[in-house]
Amino acid sequence: MKHTRIVTAGAAFAVIALALTACSGGNAPAGGNDGGGDAVAAIEDVKIIVPADPGGGWDQTGRAMSQVLTGDEIVGSAPVSNVGGAGGTVGLAQLANEKDPATLMVMGLVMVGAIETNASAVRLEDTTPIARLTDEPLVVVVPESSKYETLEDLVEDIVDKGQEVTVTGGSAGGADHILAGLLLEAAGLEGAEIPEKLNYTPNSGGGEAVSLLVGNKVAAGISGVGEFLQYIEDGSMRALAVSGAEPVESLPDVPTITDAGYDVVLTNWRGVIAPGGISDEERAELERIVTELHDAEAWTDELETKGWADAFLVGDEFDTFLEENISDVTGTLENIGLI
Numbered sequence: 001m002k003h004t005r006i007v008t009a010g011a012a013f014a015v016i017a018l019a020l021t022a023c024s025g026g027n028a029p030a031g032g033n034d035g036g037g038d039a040v041a042a043i044e045d046v047k048i049i050v051p052a053d054p055g056g057g058w059d060q061t062g063r064a065m066s067q068v069l070t071g072d073e074i075v076g077s078a079p080v081s082n083v084g085g086a087g088g089t090v091g092l093a094q095l096a097n098e099k100d101p102a103t104l105m106v107m108g109l110v111m112v113g114a115i116e117t118n119a120s121a122v123r124l125e126d127t128t129p130i131a132r133l134t135d136e137p138l139v140v141v142v143p144e145s146s147k148y149e150t151l152e153d154l155v156e157d158i159v160d161k162g163q164e165v166t167v168t169g170g171s172a173g174g175a176d177h178i179l180a181g182l183l184l185e186a187a188g189l190e191g192a193e194i195p196e197k198l199n200y201t202p203n204s205g206g207g208e209a210v211s212l213l214v215g216n217k218v219a220a221g222i223s224g225v226g227e228f229l230q231y232i233e234d235g236s237m238r239a240l241a242v243s244g245a246e247p248v249e250s251l252p253d254v255p256t257i258t259d260a261g262y263d264v265v266l267t268n269w270r271g272v273i274a275p276g277g278i279s280d281e282e283r284a285e286l287e288r289i290v291t292e293l294h295d296a297e298a299w300t301d302e303l304e305t306k307g308w309a310d311a312f313l314v315g316d317e318f319d320t321f322l323e324e325n326i327s328d329v330t331g332t333l334e335n336i337g338l339i
Contacts, residue, residue, distance in 0.1 A: 043285050045077045049098075049105040051091025053084035055207030056170065057224045058106045061134065061270050064302045065104075065293060074292045084204040087114020087171030089122065096122045101278040104130065104286065108270035110174030112329045116339050117173030124326065128278050129318050131290045132271035134303065135311035136224045137244030138179055139251070141237040143216045151240040151260040154220055155187050162197040168209045169222040172202040173338060175268040176222040178329075179243055181336035186262040195337045213237055224268055225250065226306045243267065250307050269311055271318065287314050 046069065050062040059082065066078040083091035088111040095105050105127075115123055140151060148154040158165045169176025177200055184194045201218060203209045210228070212218045214236050221228070221237070225248055231237040232251065241260040242248045244267055257264050274286050293299055294312045303310055313321050333339040 043102045043282075043289060044075060045102060046075050046286075046289065047100060047103045048078055048080045049091055049095060049103065050080055050082045051084065051088035051095075051105060051107065051111070052082065052171075053204045053207065054082055055210070055227075056204075057136065057227055057268070057270065058088070058108070058110075060226060060306060062106045064299075064306070065106075065133075065272075068293055068296050068298045068302060069289070072292075072296045072298055074289055074296070086118045086120070086204075087111060087174050087202075089114050089118050089120040092120065092124075092127070093122045095273070095275055096126055098275040101275060101282040102286070103275055104272045104290070105274070106270060107273055108132075108175075109268050109325075109329070110170055110176075112326055113173035113175070113178060113333060113338075114171050115173075116330050116333055117177075124273070124322065126276045128274040128276055128283055128286075129322055130272045130274050130283070130286050130314070131294070132269055132311050132313040132318050132321060133290075133294070134271075134308040135267050135269045136226060136306075136308050137242045137248055137267050138175060138222055139225045139228055139232070139242045139248075139254070140179075140183075140220060140222050140240045140257070141213065141228050141232065142220045142240060143213050144235055144238055145216065146219070146238060148220070148240065151183075151255075151257065151262065154240060155183055155262070157219075158184065158197055159187055159189065163199040165220070166199045166201055166218040167220045167222065168201040168203060168212045168218045170203060170209070172200070173333060174202075175266065177202065177338065178332060178336070179222055179264070179266050181338055182264045182266065182332075183257070183262055185336050186264050191335075192337050226308065229307065248307065267309075271313075290314065 048062045048066055050059050052058040062080045066080050069075045069078040083094050088107060142148045167180050180198055180200055181194050209221050209223055213221045228237055229250055232239045239251055239254040241255050241257045243257050245265050
């Protein structure tokens with residue numbers, strides 16, 4: 001059965017009205033000046049904050065960054081700390097109080113949605129955007145013993161039985177949650193019908209979702225391909241569909257959601273931000289470090305290993321991307337009844 005309701009990633013995630021500006025005021029390192037002050041020294045060490053528990057995509061990203069930054073001697077040290085909770089907004093609140101400008105926080109689409117669903121007091125406007133790094137399709141999975149053989153089996157059962165069918169994934173309002181809502185919208189549900197039918201169990205780290213799925217505690221799960229890939233390969237989970245426009249190389253036999261009958265395309269981007277209030281020079285130095293990370297051969301290898309697409313944007317281009325992401329995410333959340 002072909003469901004004709006069309007919801008594309010371009011329509012779902014295109015606009016965010018957000019004035020992300022980095023205020024002047026120097027704390028430490030960078031390499032240049034704005035005309036008037038002394039140039040500041042290069043940053044030799046960075047801290048990486050992962051605003052989620054270990055095991056998920058943000059954690060994998062932060063630890064891959066640390067490994068490449070230190071392994072290629074871009075910086076001397078890059079320790080990673082996990083501050084999980086509320087879709088990254090607990091970590092975001094910590095970043096707001098961070099005094100060290102040499103701090104990078106992993107974030108992305110999930111945080112954009114979580115800020116809205118959690119009515120976070122601290123917003124992305126309060127931080128300094130540095131770069132977008134990666135883009136990754138999501139995958140819808142079920143436990144190996146599940147009765148669901150196709151995506152349509154699962155979606156139609158949710159439409160019929162509602163709250164009896166539990167779906168797990170990342171934080172409330174994040175990419176996984178949004179994809180679940182878009183699938184029900186594509187199946188013909190509207191507005192308040194979607195949250196009434198959708199029994200979504202959020203998690204602050206990929207490990208929790210894996211435990212629920214492998215333990216047959218939930219009917220289905222949604223996450224980045226990289227987070228579930230090893231469990232699909234070892235037979236603990238069965239993949240029903242991936243959310244990109246094209247099939248995934250590591251899962252060649254798994255159809256796209258569109259090919260499975262639902263015209264929905266959605267991918268999950270990840271990037272990094274820094275504390276608000278750092279100087280232009282400090283921001284430029286962090287952008288230099290992240291650009292060297294991106295250009296490193298070891299980072300390219302990490303992308304291939306994890307199945308992440310290179311989605312690098314820095315400077316004004318990243319600002320513009322963010323300015324084109326928040327309002328549309330908010331609008332999508334409203335349209336599918338999640339806020």
